[in-house]
Amino acid sequence: MADNVTSLFRSTAAHSPSMAALARESDGTGPVDFCIPCNPYFPTPAMMDTMSARLRDIITFYPSSADTITAELCNLLQLPPQAVAMGNGSTELITWIDHLLVRESLAVPVPTFGRWTDQPMETGKRVDMFPLQESSGFNLDLAQYAEFIRARGTRVAVICNPNNPDGGFLHKHALVQFMDAMADLDLIIIDESFLEFADAEAEPSVVQEAMIRPNVIVLRSLGKNFGLHGIRFGYMVANPSLAGRVRSMLPKWNLNAFAEYVVFMLKEHGQEYMQSLHQVRRDRLDMASQLSSLPGLTVYPSQGNFLFVRLPVGAEGTVVRDRMLTEHRILIRECGNKIGSSSRFVRLVVRPQVDVRRLVSGLEQVLYGTRRGAAVPELGTGMNYSSGTAAVDRLVSATNGGGMPGLAAQALGTGMPGLAAAAAAGTGMPTPMQAPMQMPAAMQAGGSGMQMPAAMTAQSYGGAGQSYGGGGQSYGGMQMQTPMQAQPQQVPQPQIPQPQMMQQPPQMQPPQPQQPQQSMGQQQPTPSGVPARNGLTAAQVRGTTGPGLAPAPATGWPAAQSWPNAAGMGQAG
Numbered sequence: 001m002a003d004n005v006t007s008l009f010r011s012t013a014a015h016s017p018s019m020a021a022l023a024r025e026s027d028g029t030g031p032v033d034f035c036i037p038c039n040p041y042f043p044t045p046a047m048m049d050t051m052s053a054r055l056r057d058i059i060t061f062y063p064s065s066a067d068t069i070t071a072e073l074c075n076l077l078q079l080p081p082q083a084v085a086m087g088n089g090s091t092e093l094i095t096w097i098d099h100l101l102v103r104e105s106l107a108v109p110v111p112t113f114g115r116w117t118d119q120p121m122e123t124g125k126r127v128d129m130f131p132l133q134e135s136s137g138f139n140l141d142l143a144q145y146a147e148f149i150r151a152r153g154t155r156v157a158v159i160c161n162p163n164n165p166d167g168g169f170l171h172k173h174a175l176v177q178f179m180d181a182m183a184d185l186d187l188i189i190i191d192e193s194f195l196e197f198a199d200a201e202a203e204p205s206v207v208q209e210a211m212i213r214p215n216v217i218v219l220r221s222l223g224k225n226f227g228l229h230g231i232r233f234g235y236m237v238a239n240p241s242l243a244g245r246v247r248s249m250l251p252k253w254n255l256n257a258f259a260e261y262v263v264f265m266l267k268e269h270g271q272e273y274m275q276s277l278h279q280v281r282r283d284r285l286d287m288a289s290q291l292s293s294l295p296g297l298t299v300y301p302s303q304g305n306f307l308f309v310r311l312p313v314g315a316e317g318t319v320v321r322d323r324m325l326t327e328h329r330i331l332i333r334e335c336g337n338k339i340g341s342s343s344r345f346v347r348l349v350v351r352p353q354v355d356v357r358r359l360v361s362g363l364e365q366v367l368y369g370t371r372r373g374a375a376v377p378e379l380g381t382g383m384n385y386s387s388g389t390a391a392v393d394r395l396v397s398a399t400n401g402g403g404m405p406g407l408a409a410q411a412l413g414t415g416m417p418g419l420a421a422a423a424a425a426g427t428g429m430p431t432p433m434q435a436p437m438q439m440p441a442a443m444q445a446g447g448s449g450m451q452m453p454a455a456m457t458a459q460s461y462g463g464a465g466q467s468y469g470g471g472g473q474s475y476g477g478m479q480m481q482t483p484m485q486a487q488p489q490q491v492p493q494p495q496i497p498q499p500q501m502m503q504q505p506p507q508m509q510p511p512q513p514q515q516p517q518q519s520m521g522q523q524q525p526t527p528s529g530v531p532a533r534n535g536l537t538a539a540q541v542r543g544t545t546g547p548g549l550a551p552a553p554a555t556g557w558p559a560a561q562s563w564p565n566a567a568g569m570g571q572a573g
Contacts, residue, residue, distance in 0.1 A: 031329040032355055034348045037164070037194065037306045039227035041276035043262075047269060051261065063257040066250060073235065073263050082240040083211045085247040088254045089232035090193055090221050091115055096246050097217065097236075098123055101187050107154040109140050110340030113164045113191065117339055128152045131340050137300055138166040138308070142178045149182065157182060160191040162198060165335055165347040167302025169200050176209060179216055186215060193221035193234070197350075198303035199281045207237045217242060224305070225277070226262065233259040280305050284350045290360050291348070294367070305350045308335075312367060317343035320366055328362035 043051070051058070063069070066086055074081045087093035098106075098119045105126040108116045120127050130148050132138040140163065149157055159178075162169045179188055190206055198204055210216040217238040223229045233255060236246065266273070288307055292299045296312025311317060317334040324330045336343030348359070 031325060031331045032351075032358060033331050034351060034355075034359055035331045035333040036229055037224055037304065037347075037349050038229050039197075039225050039276055039280060039305065040351055041279050042225075042227045042273055044269070044272050044276075047265070047272070050265075051258075054261065058257045058261050061257065063253060063255060063260045065252050066255050067252075069255050069260045069263055070235070076263075076267055079207070079237060080211070080240075083237055083243050084235055085238075085243045085250065086233065086235045086255060087250065088256075088259075089223065090191075090219055090234040092232075092250075092254065093219060093234060093236050093246065094119055096249050097187075097189065098125070100245055100249065101217075101242070102156050103186060105152070105154045106156040106158060107145075107149050107152065108158040109145060109160075109163070111138075111165060111335065111338040112158075112160050112340075113193075114338060116158050116160070116191070126154075128154045129339060132163075132166070132168075134310075137168075138163070139168055140170065142170065142174055146178060146181055149185070155186040156189070157185055157187075158189045158191065160193070161204075162194045162302065162304040164194065164304065165306065165333070165338060165341070165345070166300050166308040167194075167304040167306060168300075169198055169204075169303035171201055172204050172206060175206050179206075179209065179213065183213075183215070188213075188216045189219065190216065191219045193219060193224055194304040194306075195220075196225040196277060197280055197284075197305040200303050210237050211239055214239060214241070222259075222262075226266075226273075227276070228258075228262060231256070231258045231262060233263075280350055283352060283356070286353055287348070287350055287356045290356055291363075294360065294363060296367075297363075307348050307350065309346050309348055311344055311346065315344075315367055317346055320346065320363075323366045324362050327366070328358070330359055330362050332359075 067081075070084055070086045071081050073086065074084050077084075085093065087096075094115050102120055102123075102125055105128060106116075106120045107128040107130060109130045109132050110117065111132065117127055117129065128148070130145050132140060140159070145157075145159075159170065159175070161175065175190060182188055190210070192205055192207075195204055205218070206216070207218045207220075210218040217236055219234065219236050221234045223231055223233060236243065238246075284302065284305065284307070288299050288302075291297055291307065291309060296315075298310040300308045300310075302308060311320060317336050321332055321334040324332055333347040333349075334343060335341040335345040335347055351359075
């Protein structure tokens with residue numbers, strides 16, 4: 001029986017097996033779930049009883065159209081329906097965003113949610129992967145990420161906030177500055193699927209920014225924060241043109257009757273929902289404290305409803321996962337099949353304290369043999385990356401997400417003459433804005449003079465015109481970069497310019513001649529000093545960005561005393 005259960009992990013590709021599959025291979029009941037990031041406190045038992053009593057009607061009759069359900073959600077969120085598209089889970093929306101809006105290339109920090117790397121590769125796009133560094137706690141430096149995008153000529157940028165699996169968080173003003181600096185990209189996607197569990201900022205969502213910008217999409221989840229992964233529903237917010245393009249491709253009945261029932265019952269349960277979010281945040285602190293007390297375990301700061309944990313030296317993630325499941329009936333997420341991660345890391349979902357005590361007890365026995373004894377070296381070969389798509393697997397399995405050594409260092413160093421000169425001069429990346437100003441301290445987390453390890457690599461798979469189809473197909477000339485032999489270089493911190501407050505549109509200056517850059521097959525970036533598409537950025541129109549200037553407040557949710565605002569951060573009444 002144990003072999004049957006653990007074998008499921010080797011046949012489910014990039015994801016863990018479903019709870020239904022695990023239950024079928026055991027006694028009919030699933031294990032304690034520390035794997036699937038779901039709110040354990042919502043819906044309340046009373047809400048579950050109400051849904052159970054209505055089960056026959058819910059599953060017997062056709063749901064209303066997606067437009068009707070979306071209109072009710074927008075009424076609750078106080079968002080214009082024309083700026084919202086609801087999907088059968090966030091993966092449906094990611095799929096359509098890729099098909100409709102990603103033309104040639106997409107940049108994404110790794111490790112992150114696997115669909116942001118796998119989906120565009122499956123459709124033949126070039127994916128430029130920006131590796132988050134373990135040495136910096138997997139924090140995303142937006143200035144370095146922007147410089148990487150400019151060097152690669154990438155047309156679409158993705159940021160998950162908080163990031164999955166590490167829970168890294170970016171403040172709203174830093175994201176707004178990034179959107180201003182990257183205003184000439186085809187698309188910027190901010191995935192806020194776990195943002196409602198964050199408590200680092202009162203109004204962290206950028207949904208209001210997305211509606212007024214021509215190239216920004218915000219993705220939000222409902223199943224995760226409402227504790228109903230099985231219903232499969234989520235939504236995106238963008239300007240009406242972008243939202244309309246995605247909405248026009250969705251089936252009329254892409255949302256099921258359970259989703260409709262939950263959306264229409266939410267307005268009566270705002271108080272319980274807010275209480276559930278507060279409880280998850282409290283549990284996160286308690287769980288991090290208990291795990292940190294285990295010898296050799298490293299727990300990374302998180303603003304999600306999960307914790308990213310590095311196992312002690314000698315512990316193999318797949319062994320730990322299998323033993324926790326078979327010996328203690330506890331399901332955890334081993335992260336060796338996430339690009340940019342390894343089997344040294346696991347992701348643990350925040351759960352009530354009674355479950356956490358069981359988790360800690362199980363880890364003590366599996367990791368140390370006895371309670372907090374010496375670590376047992378159980379080295380193994382780990383798992384090669386597996387995305388569920390054969391073409392993607394063949395591209396990345398050889399390195400298990402290790403990437404192409406030296407590519408990022410060359411891009412940021414001597415690999416591109418124009419960029420190297422700009423970095424040496426401290427001018428930072430070319431942006432649509434003029435008037436450079438000092439970057440806020442919040443975006444200089446690493447400090448100036450941060451060493452960039454030679455191991456920092458950029459992964460780029462695919463390319464224009466390549467197709468990733470059936471078995472035996474070749475993938476064209478994937479360019480391999482020679483690893484740099486030099487020691488790590490000191491890389492000046494790029495500066496993201498901030499727009500100045502303006503009363504009148506600025507005088508357009510002709511672009512200054514620049515030294516030619518190596519094309520590398522990508523479109524050249526917008527010249528410095530030239531606004532994107534020869535117009536003003538949204539920040540210039542508003543004249544309100546930067547740490548000292550507060551943007552207009554979010555609209556909020558109805559009955560704010562009992563229901564949270566659009567970012568889930570309201571006060572419980």
